[in-house]
Amino acid sequence: MLPIPIDLKEILKHYKTIAQHTHKGIQGHALLIAGSYGKIGAAVLASKAAIKSGCGLVTAFVPKCGYEIIQIAIPEVMVLTDMEEKYISKIAFEIQPQAIGIGPGIGQDEATQKAVHEFLENNKIPLIMDADALNILSQNKSWLSLLVSKTILTPHPKELERLIGKWTSEEEKFQKTIAFSKEYNLIVVMKGAPTHIIDGETIYQNTTGNAALATAGSGDVLTGIISSLLAQSYEPIQAAILGVYLHGLTADIALPETGYQSFIASDIISNIGKAFLSLDNSRK
Numbered sequence: 001m002l003p004i005p006i007d008l009k010e011i012l013k014h015y016k017t018i019a020q021h022t023h024k025g026i027q028g029h030a031l032l033i034a035g036s037y038g039k040i041g042a043a044v045l046a047s048k049a050a051i052k053s054g055c056g057l058v059t060a061f062v063p064k065c066g067y068e069i070i071q072i073a074i075p076e077v078m079v080l081t082d083m084e085e086k087y088i089s090k091i092a093f094e095i096q097p098q099a100i101g102i103g104p105g106i107g108q109d110e111a112t113q114k115a116v117h118e119f120l121e122n123n124k125i126p127l128i129m130d131a132d133a134l135n136i137l138s139q140n141k142s143w144l145s146l147l148v149s150k151t152i153l154t155p156h157p158k159e160l161e162r163l164i165g166k167w168t169s170e171e172e173k174f175q176k177t178i179a180f181s182k183e184y185n186l187i188v189v190m191k192g193a194p195t196h197i198i199d200g201e202t203i204y205q206n207t208t209g210n211a212a213l214a215t216a217g218s219g220d221v222l223t224g225i226i227s228s229l230l231a232q233s234y235e236p237i238q239a240a241i242l243g244v245y246l247h248g249l250t251a252d253i254a255l256p257e258t259g260y261q262s263f264i265a266s267d268i269i270s271n272i273g274k275a276f277l278s279l280d281n282s283r284k
């Protein structure tokens with residue numbers, strides 16, 4: 001089947017402008033479970049991207065060593081901490097987020113794996129899983145059946161291979177990912193150049209983005225953007241499509257100013273506003 005292009009026409013079917021009388025309490029609350037010692041940056045990037053993508057509230061759940069880092073780096077974001085200093089060991093919270101993003105920078109410590117398992121057994125909130133959360137799933141494939149329906153997975157090619165096994169052709173890669181998506185009722189964002197999204201038999205192909213995105217943390221930012229959209233009541237497939245498009249668009253907007261070399265993940269975040277504005281302007 002031919003992929004559906006994720007272009008402006010497709011995006012305008014899904015994109016919702018912000019209601020004038022909305023307030024932060026109804027704009028959605030996203031929870032980002034991220035970071036470990038030396039990789040708190042992943043939590044900073046994901047939660048900053050979330051608050052810059054329209055949800056009303058963002059909470060970051062990090063190991064203790066991340067507390068001051070997040071509070072100072074992004075005062076707009078609230079912080080909950082694990083009992084452990086350097087890694088996540090038990091995911092417990094009393095807030096009621098509308099979406100959860102888990103994985104950037106969490107590592108694969110045994111205690112973190114146990115915490116992820118317990119979390120998945122109990123979670124019913126719309127979910128996006130990235131990075132080490134995917135690697136943990138790959139090591140414990142029986143946990144895939146615990147995921148809430150239409151959970152969004154965002155693997156890069158290596159993470160995808162860990163999840164579905166090796167492929168010998170592009171065709172086989174798509175066949176295996178479609179079978180995987182159908183078996184567990186998941187949405188798979190196959191990150192790459194270009195990114196494809198698999199939702200059962202349906203394949204979408206992104207049209208934005210460029211090689212400037214080949215830089216540390218750009219996937220962590222994507223997780224934050226999609227978590228934010230999910231918290232704003234976009235359906236999981238809509239959040240994945242819009243998130244991937246906006247993420248790529250930031251790089252297309254920034255490229256004339258930064259060039260490929262000096263573009264960094266924070267430049268994605270600082271151009272999210274212009275990316276949203278270009279959607280608003282195209283409606284006028």
Ligand SMILES: NC(=O)C1=CN([C@@H]2O[C@H](COP(=O)(O)OP(=O)(O)OC[C@H]3O[C@@H](n4cnc5c(N)ncnc54)[C@H](OP(=O)(O)O)[C@@H]3O)[C@@H](O)[C@H]2O)[C@@H](O)CC1
Nearest residue numbers: 039040041042104105106107131132156157158216217220
């Ligand atoms: N500032 C921070 O805190 C940051 C924290 N981060 C966090 O670090 C954790 C580890 O994440 P990670 O992705 O670096 O490690 P890992 O899963 O082993 O993958 C690496 C291997 O995968 C491959 N590969 C990747 N992309 C590919 C592609 N497009 N096309 C083809 N192959 C590709 C490539 O394999 P190779 O080609 O070398 O065989 C590469 O060596 C994770 O939690 C993340 O969130 C980072 O986000 C950085 C900023």
Ligand SMILES: Nc1ncnc2c1ncn2[C@@H]1O[C@H](COP(=O)(O)OP(=O)(O)O)[C@@H](O)[C@H]1O
Nearest residue numbers: 156191192193210211213214216217218219220
């Ligand atoms: N050459 C490229 N062209 C377009 N997009 C790219 C390119 N290289 C990387 N990307 C995008 O950048 C992101 C990288 O994600 P990931 O590998 O998870 O990074 P990290 O783990 O460092 O945050 C993905 O969204 C991917 O599609």
Ligand SMILES: [Mg+2]
Nearest residue numbers: 131156219220
């Ligand atoms: Mg990544």
